[in-house]
Amino acid sequence: MNNRFEEKTVASEVLFEGKVISLRVEEVELPDGKFAKRELVGHPGAVAIIAITDDNKLILVEQYRKALNRSIIEIPAGKIEPGEDNEVTALRELEEETGYGAHQFNYLQSFATSPGFANEIIHIFVAKGLYKIEKPAQGDEDEFINIIECTIEEAEQMVLDESIYDAKTAFAILYAKKLIDN
Structure with missing residues (x-):
């Protein structure tokens, strides 16, 4: 799998930990060197x-x-x-x-x-x-x-x-x- 578009996490903050899901916001460095925020839901599968x-x-x-x-x-x-x-x-x-x-x-x-x-x-x-x-x-x-x-x-x-x-x-x-x- 090619990771040429990989976003590197530079900071992560957990906003919520529930019974089924978690929610965190990550600041990522984009492939072009700029930064963005990602709102991510964690789930056990x-x-x-x-x-x-x-x-x-x-x-x-x-x-x-x-x-x-x-x-x-x-x-x-x-x-x-x-x-x-x-x-x-x-x-x-x-x-x-x-x-x-x-x-x-x-x-x-x-x-x-x-x-x-x-x-x-x-x-x-x-x-x-x-x-x-x-x-x-x-x-x-x-x-x-x-x-x-x-x-x-x-x-x-x-x-x-x-x-x-x-x-x-x-x-x-x-x-x-x-x-x-x-």
Whole structure:
């Protein structure tokens, strides 16, 4: 990777440390020698799961997102806890949000969500051979979720009608279509 446009940090100030994110302002030296300020959000990273049933349906979750002031439909996902392995997080989130486990569980890809101001990376996993867990682990007490099972065509329509409104889920549906069609 070429770093010819690298911005060197000359000063950094933490403005906020929260449960999920941190906010800092950095003064950087630009490649041309000038200086600029960058407002940056720190995030521990997250996982997301493309859960595909034996009859090639997707398991999605609907939940209210306060930042958007609306409910949206998403693939199961969650924040990585400190020291937790990405795959362990993904299996935990699949169980907590959907009540499913998976006989086949594979890492697919990682990507940056908002690289202009945040360092959050989402790690995508594919879950197949799904089975219902008799007594699944409970999710977050402040999380209210509706589980949706749909075809890939229905999920594509949800992207078009903006029921699916987040990038990770739209990204995942592109991959799911390829996985289901093969």
